[in-house]
Structures are given as C-alpha cells and as structure tokens.
Amino acid sequence: MQKSKKSLGVTRRSALKQIGASASLAGASTVLGAPMIWAQTIKDVTLLHLGPSYSAFPDMAAKASEDLGFKVEVQNAWTDGIMARVVNQPDTLDIADLEFWATQRVWRRGNLQNLDISRISNWEEIVPMFRDGKNFDGSQMSTQGTLPYEVQYVDSEGGFASGATGEATIVPTIYNADTLGIRPDLIGRELNSWAELLNPEFAGKTALINVPQIGIMDAAMAIEARGDLTYGDKGNMTPEEIDKTIAILIDLKKAGHFRAFWSSFDESVNFMAGGEVVIQSMWSPAVTAVRSRGIDCEYRGLKEGYRGWGNGLGLMGHLEGVKRDAAYEYLNWTLSGEYGAFVARQGYYGTVPETTKAALSADEWDYWYEGKPAAIEIKDPFGGVMEQPGRVRDGGSFQQRVGNITAWNTLMDEGQYLVERWNEFVAS
Amino acid sequence: MNKTIISWLQVLPMATILIAFVGIPLATVVSLSFWTFDGLEYYPDFTFENYTKVFSSWVTWKIFFNTIRYAVITWAIALVIGFTVSYYLVFHVRNLKIQIALFLLCTIPFWTSTVIRMISWIPFLGREGLFNNALMSAGFVDQPLEFLLFSDFAVILTYVNLFTLFMIVPIFNAMVKINPNVIEAALDAGASQIQILWNVIIPLTRTGIALGTIFVMTLVMGDFFIVRVMSGGQSTSVVSAMKNNIDQLFYPQAAAMAVLLIAVVVFMVSAILRVVDVRAELAK
Numbered sequence: 001m002q003k004s005k006k007s008l009g010v011t012r013r014s015a016l017k018q019i020g021a022s023a024s025l026a027g028a029s030t031v032l033g034a035p036m037i038w039a040q041t042i043k044d045v046t047l048l049h050l051g052p053s054y055s056a057f058p059d060m061a062a063k064a065s066e067d068l069g070f071k072v073e074v075q076n077a078w079t080d081g082i083m084a085r086v087v088n089q090p091d092t093l094d095i096a097d098l099e100f101w102a103t104q105r106v107w108r109r110g111n112l113q114n115l116d117i118s119r120i121s122n123w124e125e126i127v128p129m130f131r132d133g134k135n136f137d138g139s140q141m142s143t144q145g146t147l148p149y150e151v152q153y154v155d156s157e158g159g160f161a162s163g164a165t166g167e168a169t170i171v172p173t174i175y176n177a178d179t180l181g182i183r184p185d186l187i188g189r190e191l192n193s194w195a196e197l198l199n200p201e202f203a204g205k206t207a208l209i210n211v212p213q214i215g216i217m218d219a220a221m222a223i224e225a226r227g228d229l230t231y232g233d234k235g236n237m238t239p240e241e242i243d244k245t246i247a248i249l250i251d252l253k254k255a256g257h258f259r260a261f262w263s264s265f266d267e268s269v270n271f272m273a274g275g276e277v278v279i280q281s282m283w284s285p286a287v288t289a290v291r292s293r294g295i296d297c298e299y300r301g302l303k304e305g306y307r308g309w310g311n312g313l314g315l316m317g318h319l320e321g322v323k324r325d326a327a328y329e330y331l332n333w334t335l336s337g338e339y340g341a342f343v344a345r346q347g348y349y350g351t352v353p354e355t356t357k358a359a360l361s362a363d364e365w366d367y368w369y370e371g372k373p374a375a376i377e378i379k380d381p382f383g384g385v386m387e388q389p390g391r392v393r394d395g396g397s398f399q400q401r402v403g404n405i406t407a408w409n410t411l412m413d414e415g416q417y418l419v420e421r422w423n424e425f426v427a428s
Numbered sequence: 429m430n431k432t433i434i435s436w437l438q439v440l441p442m443a444t445i446l447i448a449f450v451g452i453p454l455a456t457v458v459s460l461s462f463w464t465f466d467g468l469e470y471y472p473d474f475t476f477e478n479y480t481k482v483f484s485s486w487v488t489w490k491i492f493f494n495t496i497r498y499a500v501i502t503w504a505i506a507l508v509i510g511f512t513v514s515y516y517l518v519f520h521v522r523n524l525k526i527q528i529a530l531f532l533l534c535t536i537p538f539w540t541s542t543v544i545r546m547i548s549w550i551p552f553l554g555r556e557g558l559f560n561n562a563l564m565s566a567g568f569v570d571q572p573l574e575f576l577l578f579s580d581f582a583v584i585l586t587y588v589n590l591f592t593l594f595m596i597v598p599i600f601n602a603m604v605k606i607n608p609n610v611i612e613a614a615l616d617a618g619a620s621q622i623q624i625l626w627n628v629i630i631p632l633t634r635t636g637i638a639l640g641t642i643f644v645m646t647l648v649m650g651d652f653f654i655v656r657v658m659s660g661g662q663s664t665s666v667v668s669a670m671k672n673n674i675d676q677l678f679y680p681q682a683a684a685m686a687v688l689l690i691a692v693v694v695f696m697v698s699a700i701l702r703v704v705d706v707r708a709e710l711a712k
Contacts, residue, residue: 080675260660275556427664
C-alpha cells in the first residue's frame with residue numbers, strides 16, 4: 001500500500017506540473033490574443049464560488065457580477081461539505097472558500113491550483129499575519145494550531161513552503177478572533193478566563209461546538225486555563241494529550257456539565273437566546289443575532305487570548321484561460337473593499353484593512369475596527385439596526401482582538417485519531 | 429418458452445428499478461467498506477481494517493445498543509398507543525363516517541413537515557419553555573425540569589410523536605378486516621372481553637402489528653437528525669455516528685458501519701417475518 005501511495009503522489013505531482021505548464025501557456029495566449037476576443041468571451045463566464053454562509057453571500061456575488069461583467073454564483077456549504085466537494089467532485093465548483101486548516105487537509109489531493117501572487121494586486125496590503133506570520137507589532141504570531149502563514153505559500157515541490165514564495169494556496173479573504181459567548185444577565189459577574197467554561201457553577205449550562213477540530217481547541221483553551229494540562233502545542237496534540245483531554249471531557253459530560261453540542265449556527269443562537277446555556281463556543285454573528293432579539297449576550301476577550309481562524313479563496317485545478325482570468329479578477333474584487341466592508345458589518349474582518357476602511361463610513365470604521373463607542377446606530381450588512389450609539393465592540397479594537405490570538409483552528413497530525421476520540425466523547 | 433419470456437418481461441421493470449436504485453448503491457457501499465483510507469483519500473483495496481476498527485471500538489457497541497434501545501422503547505410505546513387508538517376506532521366507533529373522520533384526524537400532524545413538528549418541541553420543552561413556565565407558575569416545581577429537552581426523553585418523545593401513525597395505520601387496517609361474526613361467536617361461547625382481546629383480536633391483527641413494528645424499527649434505526657437535534661448532540665445513534673464519519677470524509681469507515689447496520693436491520697426484519705407470514709396474511 002505504501003508503495004502505491006508513493007507512486008500516486010508522484011503522478012499527482014507531475015500532473016500538477018503539467019497543469020501548471022499548460023496553464024502558463026494559456027495565460028500567455030490570452031495576453032498575446034486580441035483584447036476584443038477576451039472582452040467578448042469573459043462575459044459568458046460563470047464562476048461558482050462554494051463557501052460557508054458566513055463568507056459566501058448571494059448579495060456580494062450579485063455586486064461582483066455587476067462590477068466585473070461576468071457572472072459569479074455562490075453556493076453555501078459548511079467546511080466539511082466544501083472539503084468533500086473539493087476532494088471528490090472538483091469539477092463541480094470553480095472557487096473553493098476554505099478555512100486554512102481545511103486547506104491544509106485537502107491541498108495534497110492536488111485539486112486546487114497554485115495561485116500566482118503577482119496577479120493579486122492588493123497582496124501586499126493584506127494584514128501581515130497571513131503574509132509573513134507576524135503580529136502588528138512585528139512579533140511572531142502564535143503557531144498553536146494552523147497559523148494561516150504555515151499553509152499560505154507553495155514550494156517548488158507543490159507542498160507548503162516554510163517562507164514566502166511567488167505562489168499561494170489560497171487568497172485570505174476573511175478572518176476573526178473567536179472567544180466564548182456569555183449571557184451576562186444570567187451569570188451576574190465578570191468573567192475573564194477560558195477556565196470558566198469548565199466552572200461547576202455553570203454545570204448543565206454550557207455548550208461546545210460539535211466540530212472536532214474547533215471544539216477541541218475551545219476545550220483545550222479552557223483545560224489549559226484551568227491548569228489541568230499544559231500542552232506542548234494545543235493545536236497539534238500528541239495522542240497522549242488527546243487521550244487526557246478527551247478523558248477530562250468525558251468526565252465532564254458524564255457529570256452533566258454540558259447542556260448540548262451545537263452543529264449549526266442557528267442552534268448556537270437558540271441555545272443562548274433560550275437560556276439553555278449561559279457560556280459556550282460561539283461565533284461573532286451568532287452573538288449579534290442573540291443581541292438583535294433584545295437579549296444581552298457578550299463576546300468578551302478573555303485573558304488567555306482568542307482562538308483565530310481564517311478563510312481564503314482557492315482556484316480549482318480545472319480553471320484555465322478566460323475562466324481563470326475571470327477568477328483572478330473575482331479574487332482581486334474580494335480584496336477591493338466592498339466585500340471587506342460587508343464582512344466587517346457582521347463582525348468579521350476583511351483581510352485588506354485599507355480598502356475596507358475606504359468602503360466603510362468613518363463612524364463604522366471607528367466602531368468595528370478602532371473599538372470606539374458607536375457614534376451612530378450600527379447597522380448589519382442588510383441594513384437592520386444592530387447596536388445603539390454609545391455601545392463599544394466587545395474585545396475592543398482590531399489590534400487588541402486579532403493581536404491576542406493565541407491559538408488557531410487546526411488540523412492536527414493526529415487528526416484522524418482526534419476525530420475518533422471526539423466521536424467517543426460525543427457518544428459517551 | 430414464450431411464457432418464460434413473458435414472465436421475464438414482467439419482472440424487468442421492477443428489477444431494473446431495484447438494481448439501479450438499491451443494488452448498485454448497495455454494492456458501492458459494500459465495496460467501499462473494504463477500501464483503504466489515509467485520512468483524506470481512499471484507494472481500491474481489499475482490507476478488513478475498516479471492519480476491525482468498527483468492531484474493536486466500544487463506541488460501536490455502545491451506539492448500536494443505544495439505537496436499539498431507542499427503537500425498542502419507541503416501538504413499545506407506539507404499539508400501546510397504536511393498538512389502543514385502532515381498537516377504539518374499530519370497535520367503539522360504530523358510525524363509519526365518524527370512524528373515517530377520526531382516522532383522518534390522526535393524520536393531521538402529517539400535513540406539516542417532520543422537521544417542523546420536531547423543532548416545535550424545542551421551545552415547548554426548553555428550560556424557559558412553555559411547559560416549564562406553566563409548571564413553575566402553577567407551583568408544581570420551583571426549578572425548571574432539565575430532563576425535558578436535550579435528553580433521551582426528548583428523543584423518544586419526538587420519535588413517538590412522529591412515528592406512532594406508522595403503527596396505527598397497519599393495525600387499524602388489520603382490525604377492520606376482522607369479521608364481526610368471529611367476535612360474536614366468541615361472545616356466544618362465553619369468552620370474556622379480555623379473552624376476546626387476547627385470543628381473537630390480537631392474533632388476527634398480528635400482521636398489522638408486524639408491519640407497524642417493521643416501520644417503526646427501521647425508521648428509528650435509520651434516523652440521525654432527530655437524535656442529533658433533540659439530544660442536543662449529546663447522544664449518538666448509528667447513523668449519526670456515520671454522519672460524523674462522512675463529515676470528516678471517513679467514507680470507508682462509514683461504509684463499514686452502514687453494512688453492519690444493514691445486517692442488523694435485515695436480521696430484525698427477517699426475524700419478524702419469520703414469526704408472522706405477512707404475505708400470506710395480506711393475501712387473505
């Protein structure tokens with residue numbers, strides 16, 4: 001078996017090279033060909049962008065289609081569904097919207113093509129953590145979990161490069177710093193540590209996300225904060241660390257500590273809004289959704305830092321010629337401001353702050369990025385009023401939030417073992 | 429000769445459908461269950477590794493036990509309700525029109541989707557739900573009852589709510605067919621109501637009971653959505669474990685588990701069919 005795997009690897013790699021070669025030929029021909037022909041055909045292009053509902057929006061696709069002159073369509077699926085499509089049905093989509101850990105997982109399948117960074121006009125404006133793994137102050141970002149930078153560049157062998165090269169895996173488009181969502185009205189005191197997730201005070205009123213790669217990180221942040229375990233690397237646990245973590249979780253579950261495990265965005269909203277849980281894994285827009293029902297819900301920074309994640313857009317291997325040109329135009333469009341402003345209004349960050357700033361009003365920028373009290377009513381991407389003047393964003397400014405990411409959503413070397421053990425935990 | 433060709437032709441449409449929509453997918457699942465998997469991709473092979481993994485894990489046994497437990501409890505409750513309702517409809521409601529009207533009433537919940545009927549239990553049973561609020565304001569409890577939602581109770585309640593009709597219909601159908609003269613004869617012979625129920629009605633409705641049992645059992649054994657939502661992800665059934673594997677692209681393991689589940693369900697159904705010859709009874 002080992003042998004056949006190796007030979008497969010070689011064929012994939014050489015196939016990739018061939019694709020690369022023919023791709024550059026095709027690219028050359030479009031450059032040399034008459035622009036008229038190009039202009040006529042690009043209108044007929046339809047691109048399918050497959051992404052999660054928090055980053056692939058029909059509204060944005062319509063706007064992009066209008067701006068670019070060709071058609072962009074979106075389809076929504078969760079990360080697991082997107083990975084399955086990229087791996088098993090690569091021809092059914094054009095642009096894959098992948099989390100960085102998912103990119104780490106599916107890249108070796110060879111169904112995505114290398115991105116030519118010189119064709120991404122705003123690449124140099126992308127926040128540094130993606131491009132060189134550095135924080136705003138120039139210090140190294142935490143490498144616990146899948147730091148996007150580690151899977152950002154492609155080396156000459158087609159694997160992940162350890163430093164910057166001229167080719168990228170995906171173009172980072174959206175990211176955030178996640179923390180725990182809480183119901184301050186039901187808790188009635190200040191919380192400042194991840195350890196509170198395990199506090200017996202909240203027994204039966206906590207929840208975790210039921211995605212092993214993310215749930216385990218929230219649990220590990222809490223377990224480490226409580227002092228039960230110190231991990232070598234939370235984002236890449238050894239089998240022993242996985243065993244210990246799962247054992248702690250199983251004990252907690254048997255003691256009735258968890259009310260539920262959520263598998264969808266709306267479940268997380270309903271658990272919180274319905275008072276089923278008072279502290280849980282949560283995403284920023286879910287907190288917003290609870291608040292918009294008039295229920296107090298907070299997304300505070302905790303002293304151990306945030307769990308970060310990022311998504312980016314990758315080009316499927318089958319794209320070539322005009323269609324690939326169109327895809328590059330679309331990638332560039334997502335970094336040009338409109339998209340960044342849209343995601344900012346739902347509490348996430350676009351990866352190019354300058355263009356986002358230009359597309360947001362000054363008051364919006366101050367609220368979402370600078371951590372200043374809202375000067376106006378803050379509206380969501382669809383124009384609904386979200387926050388009243390005077391409210392300050394939980395966690396403060398962009399630098400304070402993103403700069404304090406201490407772990408990332410992750411793909412572990414022992415990923416398969418983790419999933420097996422996680423399933424045991426859920427079934428226990 | 430001609431006759432043979434004709435019967436082959438008669439079999440052909442059904443056979444084509446069965447082969448295309450059952451045979452081929454099933455064969456794919458079975459063959460996939462022997463492939464190897466490296467965490468992302470799978471390769472054609474003939475390995476028992478997936479089965480070894482499935483069989484050697486206590487989780488498999490636990491979730492099979494759990495699923496069968498759900499199935500049996502749901503079945504028992506559905507049987508009692510289904511039998512009682514059918515009995516009432518057939519033997520106590522004399523007017524045919526009222527009988528039909530009441531029977532249709534039983535089907536009204538089916539005018540909305542299963543998902544909606546399932547989801548609507550959540551705000552009702554929740555910690556701050558209608559039921560808990562009512563109990564607390566009536567002074568029966570001073571703490572909300574937590575076992576009502578995200579628990580085995582919630583899962584079984586939903587199963588019973590959704591699947592009892594599948595028990596009512598076949599039992600009702602079997603009961604209506606009972607010739608009233610048989611019951612009269614039993615009465616004339618001096619049998620008590622209990623004796624009639626036990627020695628006449630139950631034996632004559634066993635086809636209905638068997639069919640209802642098959643429906644309820646297979647529906648519960650094949651479910652993943654209800655158990656996931658109503659247990660709040662705290663409980664796992666065989667299919668929800670399979671779904672977890674599929675989400676993680678662990679297809680060969682999911683396939684091995686699917687094959688195992690099919691084996692268990694086929695065994696259960698054939699055991700039921702062995703006790704009750706449904707075909708012969710339906711032909712009556």
